[in-house]
Amino acid sequence: MARMKFLCDAERCIECNACVTACKNEHEVPWGINRRRVVTLNDGRPGERSISMACMHCTDAPCAAVCPVDCFYQTADGVVLHSKDLCIGCGYCFYACPFGAPQYPQATNFGSRGKMDKCTFCAAGPEQDNTPEEYQKYGSNRLAEGKLPLCAEMCSTRALMAGDGDELADIYKERVVRRGYGSGAWGWSTAYRDRQGDSFRPGSPSIEQQT
């Protein structure tokens, strides 16, 4: 079974923000919620690089570990999803996430910040696949239709890639050899390297307890 990952090739990203727009449009993400964003490092200086960043669907996901209500689960493809029915909007996943992925509809609502929203790898949530309810809460479920995330599918420079991690790594390595340089896959050491745990879902012992 594939292990789904994102890989952003910083040598190719041209900061066009098409991935951001595509994501917003595909899932009709409300104002103020940014499932994906492009961060530019060293803007205007030598070594400037842009990286398209969203939830990386970590192996041992910190959001899932700290969630007080245990609302996260990981699919067999390694995609980290959550249940908006269980989420209480405490905001802890944002404190733990290395990538700033979790988003909230409210800055504050005296405590609750509304149901958390984040990139689903276009795999939506625990609702029945491709139903209006699922779309309403989590956006579209392209994975269930056999398609990959739209952000990566429409990246014009193929900087952002989504799919099986081994294949992505292979493509990336080939690129680096051909062009003679490359600074590595952003976020990979943080997201994927630490521990190779099994999938987890609400109710099952989480990875922190297994190890």
Added chain:
Amino acid sequence: MTWLKKVLLPALLGLVLHAGAHGAQAQLYQVPGQAPAASKDEVQIYMDRESELRGIVSIPDRKLSVLVQPEGREWREWRTSTLRIVAAVLILGMIAAVLIFYLFKGTIRIEAGRSGRMIPRFNGLERFAHWSTATSFLVLAISGLVVTFGRPLLIPLMGHDAFTATAIVTTWLHNFFSVPFVVGLLLMIVLWIRDNIPEKSDIAWIKAGGGFLGKGPGGHPEAGRFNAGQKGVFWMVVLGGLAMAITGYLMMLPFYVTDISGQQIVHVIHGLGAAVMIAGIVAHIYIGTLGMEGAFDAMGRGEVDENWAVEHHSGWYQTMRKRLGLRTPPRRHEIGEIDHHPAGAD
């Protein structure tokens, strides 16, 4: 409009030239730093970047300009393990200590027995301040602990759906009860701070082991309106409570004042403060109820038995004696009927 031409135009021009210079420089630096990889096996895919990486974003949410924040890992360790261990050890440890103490020492009695004559100690406003903070504290403590320990303890019992419903209610209660907590806290500061300034006699009180620990018959250390132990509770509640309120409201309004690492620190202070305060208050509740005969009256009905006052707050008792114009010495009653003061002159 001349200032516009004089100031703004050169400034703008400078900006454009500046940016242009950077662009030219960037071209010069196109050659990457590392040696090219000859084969795919040599290509490094994992980069070890332990430090925070911050760039710029074009969306109006500045906190998203942080690309990677490795501090999240430490905060995760704190939240999933350290906090739970510290809180459990402190709170359960204190409960155990209090139980053991009770088994060995039992309730500290009023040695002379109740006199039956009551001395006013806390007026209505003072008791309102105390109970406003005290009841809110209990609600805050329990609702907070539900968030801390619900996942390992309550979800296995009640399931995910019921726990989410519970947690929504408890977080709502936690937010709501912060208001009477703070109101009472501020009142207590205003009403009691002058009686809680540390003084010389506090040292003697501590050396003598207080009114609770090392006391032999007749050996009550002297104390004013508040003894050193009570002063300790006062300052713990005031300083701790203010810290809890400040950090709590910062968590209620996340990112208004501080950034992600600030929010993490705020949470750590709040959690640690909660553990310390709950443990401290367990001891406080014990002394005020089961642990010491006659103590609850002070906050319950607002007046204390004269003999209790003599034994635990002799300094304060002398002042009150003068103020109330008491002439007879305190009586030694075994079980006397209660004689409220100031009611009949002696």
